[in-house]
């Protein structure tokens with residue numbers, strides 16, 4: 473098994489399924505013992521975070537480990553020390569690093585020079601811990617994954633990339649409705665299509681939210697403007713007008729369709745308040761699953777007997 477958790481497609485589909493199942497098991501039965509006893513894990517976050525950060529720190533504490541938060545302006549990286557040198561040095565003190573950064577390549581570079589596990593807590597391209605929480609929530613709520621259909625509406629961003637990859641790896645059908653220029657990259661699509669060939673997952677790219685919603689077991693959306701895209705906000709708000717999960721769209725989906733969002737959300741943009749706070753929403757269960765899913769990731773990548 474690879475020792476870093478940078479993106480889902482670096483791993484085998486069985487590994488991803490194991491993480492998802494383990495998250496559900498942790499949610500239902502709890503974790504035995506303290507698998508991180510004596511371990512120190514740093515969280516290096518170059519972007520804001522509520523769920524990922526707090527769930528990691530809480531999870532590490534509950535698993536018997538110690539976590540420390542590192543912000544770029546507090547360490548020499550912020551003054552220009554390289555990712556490579558930082559990785560080499562931190563590897564001599566710590567047992568793992570959880571990183572939230574901008575370009576995925578920065579994370580890959582850091583991991584290459586790190587002799588301890590590096591866990592991706594979000595880059596501009598991927599959010600694998602989110603996807604584990606998402607599929608664990610779905611498995612818990614629906615009792616199965618294979619054969620389900622997710623309709624994703626909005627931006628083909630980091631969250632969408634990991635959701636698409638995970639769906640392909642786990643045999644979940646997925647239809648992504650995005651304006652044409654906001655579709656997942658060819659690279660992400662090619663990998664997803666490769667996994668879908670073995671699992672039988674059906675992947676659809678469309679510009680029509682109604683097409684994505686048709687027959688969906690879950691409708692998923694994320695913000696139109698991700699962290700770091702603030703200068704594009706005005707253009708994006710125009711481009712994404714109509715890409716909203718609201719009561720009307722929900723009617724195009726299955727009767728028992730659930731609504732998901734990785735959060736933070738902008739009510740009135742990508743999701744209506746009525747749907748977000750309504751009976752179909754499993755958004756806050758999903759947020760809770762960040763804790764269980766990240767514990768599953770920590771246990772697999774650095775727990776005892778990993």
Ligand code: CP
Nearest residue numbers: 521522523524734735
């Ligand atoms: N969903 C998610 O990653 O939330 P945060 O940005 O608050 O960590």
Ligand code: NVA
Nearest residue numbers: 629631694698699735
């Ligand atoms: N796509 C969002 C996800 C936040 C968890 C962002 O990158 O800002």
